[in-house]
Amino acid sequence: MSLAKTRLQEERKLWRKDHPFGFFAKPEKSADGSLDLTNWRAGIPGRKDTIWEEGIYPITINFPNDYPSKPPKVKFPENFYHPNVYPSGTVCLSILNEEQDWRPAITIKDIVLGVQELLSDPNPDSPAQEPAWKAFAKDKELYTRKVKEQAKRYQNYNA
Amino acid sequence: MAKDTYLKKVLGEERFNHIKASKVLMVGAGGIGCELIKNLMLTGFGEIHIVDLDTITLSNLNRQFLFRQKDINKSKAMILVKAVEKFNYFDCKLIPHHGNIMNTELFPISWWSSFDYIYNALDNVEARTYVNSIALFLKKPLMESGTTGFQGQVLPIYPYQSECFDCIPKDTPTTYPxxxxxxxxxxxxxxxxxxxxxxxxxxxxxxxxxxxxxxxxxxxxxxxxxxxxxxxxxxxxxxxxxxxxxxxxxxxxxxxxxxxxxxxxxxxxxxxxxxxxxxxxxxxxxxxxxxxxxxxxxxxxxxxxxxxxxxxxxxxxxxxxxxxxxxxxxxxxxxxxxxxxxxxxxxxxxxxxxxxxxxxxxxxxxxxxxxxxxxxxxxxxGNIIPAIATTNAIISGFSDLQSLNYFKSYELSNQDANTVFVSMKPNRFVARATLASPNPQCASCSLSSRGIMSLSSLDGTLQELIDNIKEFYKYEDISLILGKNKLIYDFDFEDNVDRSLNSLGFKSGETLLVQDDNDELENLELYIIIGEEFKLPELTLRAKKVFKEETDAEDDEPIEEGVVDDIIEVEPPIKKQKV
Known part of the structure; x- marks a missing residue:
């Protein structure tokens, strides 16, 4: 735990010094007025010139006790429309997977950029929900319409 | 002939007297604890405290030999003490405590500081990490021990002088995507x-x-x-x-x-x-x-x-x-x-x-x-790790033996003790290694200093405390994390400065982590107690160590310390194996 909290405060400092344009990421405020370093909220802007561009998409980043040995868990809101997002909102991404590409050196910046990339560049080989996966594979028109509708709903999300 | 004649001869008169005058703590009264307690008593310790939060269950009885069927559902620590009274030949004072070792009200830091040596006989990482952190706060020697099946290990820990429990990366249980x-x-x-x-x-x-x-x-x-x-x-x-x-x-x-x-x-x-x-x-x-x-x-x-x-x-x-x-x-x-x-x-x-x-x-x-x-x-x-009574007995023996070294001179820098491994490898049933130096990247002992902060009251504001800490240690800008994960102050988060320490959750037994926002001084971990006056621990903080991002650290450096340098061979080997 000692390592987790030290590292998370370092992450907060790193983010303050340097973070990609249009993103935000910060620990959630608890009822007692402190910030909970193990629970972050972040906003991911859709990439320019993609069907995702109009939205800023909310995610929560949850850090386990044995972070950074273990990766954090990243979640969109429930029923978020994307082929690699489970109905519960959990994101299926290799850098967040302990058995695949997670390394302790991966920073919060790497994570949010990875999620942004996943939005406009889904991985058809790891489907996590039926509706978005099906539309992405078989009905691009429907997929595009749904993504754009969703983007509108997340237009005004901010810190 | 007195009962302790041979003990005196084996240990030497001086060490025997030291041991007789010592007060030690055994954390855990399970598989290892049942074995270890008899060793410690027969080694002649003057006073032993035993802590365990558990009660006895049927599945314990095959290896925790001090317990009987009639003891089921009773406190392990209490029954253990009753069971060993029969062979308390050296009039050891035995004090059982039924409770969670991590409870700071039952076991405040003043209680911990009364012991000369701490023996862990635990079965979980959380409690081990906690006892390790207390040993670091108080600079107390600690004997760590553990077994899984046919394998076991004891690790003597001399805070800041040798590897601590957190220095060694743990295999955490795998979670599946x-x-x-x-x-x-x-x-x-x-x-x-x-x-x-x-x-x-x-x-x-x-x-x-x-x-x-x-x-x-x-x-x-x-x-x-x-x-x-x-x-x-x-x-x-x-x-x-x-x-x-x-x-x-x-x-x-x-x-x-x-x-x-x-x-x-x-x-x-x-x-x-x-x-x-x-x-x-x-x-x-x-x-x-x-x-x-x-x-x-x-x-x-x-x-x-x-x-x-x-x-x-x-x-x-x-x-x-x-x-x-x-x-x-x-x-x-x-x-x-x-x-x-x-x-x-x-x-x-x-x-x-x-x-x-x-x-x-x-x-x-x-x-x-x-x-x-x-x-x-x-x-x-059920995440069941097979427990084998014989391994527990062997490891408990080493736990006791390796600690004896400390009682010669009471010096933390004296590191003649060894870490000992037991396994089923042919011709290498028992192996020992000299103690390694602290891992330079260990967040618990190498990257931070620790000490006890006494607060006279919890009515003061956070700002006052911040000013005191900055002035005392010459920090320029700090961030403060209370307990496990509560960030209460940093450069970008000043909402709480006018609130009282009490309202922010400061209390006796809580820890406060101070980090340098300018990255010049190392981290400082403070254990909070309520005392007569406000007092910060006298420490000279070291410069903060910066590590380059690891690329492929695994193959970069040869392992120098902690190599197995001596093998006790149980049977003469047919072919010498290279170490």
Missing amino acids: VCTIRSTPSKPVHCITWAKEFLFMQLFDEVQILSPEKLAEQRKILESETTDKKEIDNLMNETNELNDLRKLTSSTIEEFMDNLVNKIFVKDIEKLIRIDSLWKYRKQPVPLDYATYNSELSSMVKSTSSDVLHNETKVWSILENLYVLYQASKSLIDRIQSGEKFISFDKDDDDTLNFVVSASNLRSSIFGIDVMSKFDIKQIA
Whole structure:
């Protein structure tokens, strides 16, 4: 735990010094007025010139006790429309997977950029929900319409 | 001849007297504790405190030899002391404590500081980490010990002089990505995890059930997104399906069983198969052909003579697994219907175990994964590490012996002690290694200093404390983290500066982590006590160490310290093995 909290405060400092344009990421405020370093909220802007561009998409980043040995868990809101997002909102991404590409050196910046990339560049080989996966594979028109509708709903999300 | 004549000769008069005058703590009165206590008593320690929060259970009795059947449900620490009084030849003062070692009210830092030496005889990482942190705060020597099956180790810890418990990276229990568990299992453990943590939990355990209002709210969100009614229904169904199954726990077993098997082992699998890209490189699962087993299953259920349930080491057939699933479900829904609000998985609750064993086996067979016996699945589902009495006894012996070195001179810098490993490798049953220096990247002992901060009251403001800390240690800008994860102040977060320490959660036994926002000085971890006056520990903080990002650290450096440098060979080896 000692390592987790030290590292998370370092992450907060790193983010303050340097973070990609249009993103935000910060620990959630608890009822007692402190910030909970193990629970972050972040906003991911859709990439320019993609069907995702109009939205800023909310995610929560949850850090386990044995972070950074273990990766954090990243979640969109429930029923978020994307082929690699489970109905519960959990994101299926290799850098967040302990058995695949997670390394302790991966920073919060790497994570949010990875999620942004996943939005406009889904991985058809790891489907996590039926509706978005099906539309992405078989009905691009429907997929595009749904993504754009969703983007509108997340237009005004901010810190 | 006095009873201690030989002891004096073996230990030497001076060391014998030191040991006699020492007060030591043994944390844990289980497998290792039962062995270790007799060693410590017969070594002549003057006073031993024993702490354990557990009570004795039947499964302890095969190796925790100080406990008897009549002691079941009684406090381990209390019974242990009673049991050893019979051979208390050297009039050792034995003090048992029944409680959690991490409880700072029961065991405040002043209590800890009264001991000369701490022996860990624990079975979990959390408590070990905690005792290690206390040893670091107080600079107390600590003997760490542990066994798994035929392997065991003792590690003497001299705070800041040798490796501490946190210096060594731990293999944390593996967690499995949700994708593997839900869609593409490839090992028995994936199916066991699915059965235990997903299926069983959703059906029987306490989970958040969405209220009708919440469901209506969700529907509204969906309706704002699309006008396709069929799709809304489909999405809503996904949320509802397991809720529906859970409702069936109030119907008959036949109805429950048919619905369960048809959904989980037939329809859900068919759905997965339709996602064809999943099966490009993987073997496709085959849905259970439930109909073919139906008549055999019902006749098996009717004949009461089946003894499948009692054969725990046999690998059950599909039919037998279905039968066990039926019987387990029957008991579980009976229990729900007779008033149990929810049931949690417990390896010792046979209904829950049988349910998980049969459900995971059926899923395994669908995915072409090996089916296992109940005995084997119990080990995995219950996270059971086999405990072997002999290993515990050997390790406890070394725990005692390696600590004797400290009582020669009471010097923390004296590191003649060894870490000792026991394993079943041929000709290397026991190996020892000199102690390694602290890991330079260890967040607990190398990257921070520790000390005790005494507060005279909790009425002062956070700002006052910040000013005091900055001035005392010459920090320019700091951040403060209280306890496990509460950030209460940093450069960018000054909301709390005018609040009282009390309202922020400061209390005796809590820890405060101070980090330098300018990255010049190292971290400082303060253990909070309430005392007569305000006092910060006198420490000279070292410069903060900066490490370059590791690239491929594994192969970069040869391991220098901690190499096994001596082998005690139990049998003369035929061929000398290279170390």
